[in-house]
Amino acid sequence: MTTPTIATHALTRMYGAQTALKDVTLSVEPGSVYALVGPNGAGKTTLIQLMMNLQSATSGTAEVLGLASGQIRGAVLNRIGYVAETQEMPDSMTVGAFLSYLRPFYPTWDYALEKQLLADFALPLDRELQHLSRGMRMKAAFVSTLSFRPALLVLDEPFSGLDPLVRDELIQGLLDRIGETTIFLSSHDLAEIETFASHIGYLEQGSLIFSEEMTSLSNRFRQVEFRIDACATRAADLPESWLEVEHSGSCVRFKDSGFSTQEKTIAHIRTIFPGASELTFEPLSLRSIFLANARTNRGIRAKSEHGATK
């Protein structure tokens, strides 16, 4: 059994009485591309910062490359690349000076790869970082990170606010590294993630709702639609795995988060709606899965808050 590149156990971070991250347990296997998704404020950046030893956990543990996150400092960072949307850079340096400065820090720095990435990203060496566009700055950050061939690449919202062309270039840069590097990234860019992530974790309100392989997730979710007698009464208790259930006349539509086979789902539907007919099953995009989860959880939260107010 291989040691996971990242493993967290019951990781919790409190800010005063507020819980930013609650009992997060996840594992990232070597060579995988793990995408962490979730709405704003879900705790994605906090989780990454805890892993990177930028913050300390209130309780629980995180291990990165077999080391406790508290040890992620100094020479250990020779093997970890980190790029964040909000990361500050030495603005008064030119791209060339920035890369020349970083080169001696890394024994594994690949100068040929640096040259290639500079050419691929068309980065001007003589421009100061402060005078670069957002996309160009992100490219400079990528070059400075990919050039030392890190064993683990941690990316916090790397594509946020970038135009599609730059986004594609950066993703291509990442795709070229898949296999030699484990990638852990958080992003809102679900369409792009879907194309190259091997694993996905969904974080909401500081809790990890699910963490699984991309194929398993795609297989688990289906858009289900069927017809019932217009006069049929609505079932009061629907399964929790049915998300965003909609009745429209005789048509019932929902997103099944526990799909395994059509036969099983049909049998399940018919126990609740005996007259169900014309059943159709469609796979869901990552975006649809994300939205279904987010909306459902928001609805549950609103209900519980409403109940608490009453």
Added chain:
Amino acid sequence: MNQSLNIFRKDTAQMLPQLLMPISTLTLFTVLESKSWGSNPLMFFSTDTLTNVLVLTFCMIWVVLITSLIQAERLVGLNQFWTTRPYEWSRLIAAKCYFLFVFLYLPLVVSQVILLHQAHLSIAQSIPALLRNLLLFTVVFVLPVVCAAALTRSIGQAMLVLLVFIAMLVAVASFSTLFKGLAPRTLLPLQLFLIAAALLAALINQYRNRTTGRSLKMLILAPVLTLLLQVTVPGTSLAAYEYPLPTSGSSVSVQFDSNPLRAFGTPLPSDPDARLFLHLPLLLSGVEPGTSFTLQGHRLTLTGANGYQWQSPWLSQAGTLASSQSSGQITASSEFSIPKNVYGRLAGSPVLLRIEFALTQLQDQPPVESVLSTAGARIPGIGFCLLDESYSVVNCRSAFQAPPRFAIETFRKLGPCTFPDAAADPAFGMAGNSSSVSMLPHISSVDVSPLQLSAPTRAGYLCPGMPIKFVEKRFQRRLEIEMPAVTIALKDYVGSTKIK
């Protein structure tokens, strides 16, 4: 490449244009400083004022530069690029130290050595003072600025933290003035050591763990510890330890002089808040020739016939108790403040008086004879002394601080120096410092002490070619002397004003 050197090279490249300012300020200061040693005023400013402005400018520029240097790798916040790069915290500190060494300490030392050379002072003999000054400069200036920069995210915040820190220290210092006791000699260095230790601990914690809250607590600990030390270590116990009773071989003694002609009692004032002083005549015996005693402090004990006893704390007191050129008994006097209510309780009947003195004993060194000249001469143990071009004052230069206490004897002509037959009166004076040395660093390495000479006639000229004699009064020891208890009537010696 070594990581520290790589960071140092980066900092140098980034800050090189800004470094021109302190270096040119220091250069200008070095050029002008030697001109302030004489009495040649410029048009509007004296050179002295100008060099003081340059020192202030130099320090202010370095506050900004140190903050920029430290905050190039900001230690506060979560989004700095360097925190996720393989920086070793110890090498990062080393890189910043290299920078300060090359661009702050080295130019400063060069400037100070040039000034020592220009002042005709021995550079080799000044090295301990030079190193001590650099240590003080680090503790009092560099370390607090570095700490403030390391604990904040902008120059504005750094300035604010620095100001708050200075305000806290000033508050502690002001509070300590409430303690009028004899300040233990070791207390200030100990307090400085505590401040340096707290600053270093905060700095290392910040670089190692980047836990700003904890580092700030350590920083606040510095003035708190200083205050605690002031409060919990009373001057009395530590000072008494520093002034031991003389061994049996010592012959010096102090007695109360009961000669009624030396009683200074004056009518008491009607003002109930007026302070009262006891003017006590004393006799000293056993003082060896060439020995002098400077007062550092005293403790007074009064016991009334009714059994009531009042003892003052150890109180600091400056002045010369006795100075002897020949053996025999010496008359002296000393003044002691007593609370009015104590006087009220004890004045009615004779009281038993007991005094303990904390003294510094100085010993005259063999005199150094020279002649007054504007070219000057090096005087061993003192420095380099020369007659000012105005022929009115002798300036003695010494490294970093006033020289040890010394006496001067020379002559002052009553007529202009060009009159060869003008009569001359003896003139004499004292200069130098016999008390504790300053704990403040200096940018200039040369201290200039003008000799204040007294003579029977006020006017007169110090002329080139006149003989001058310097006698260094070198520190021998600290000691406590107890005056044997004597019964006196307080009213014969009490007054509402100081006589001196």
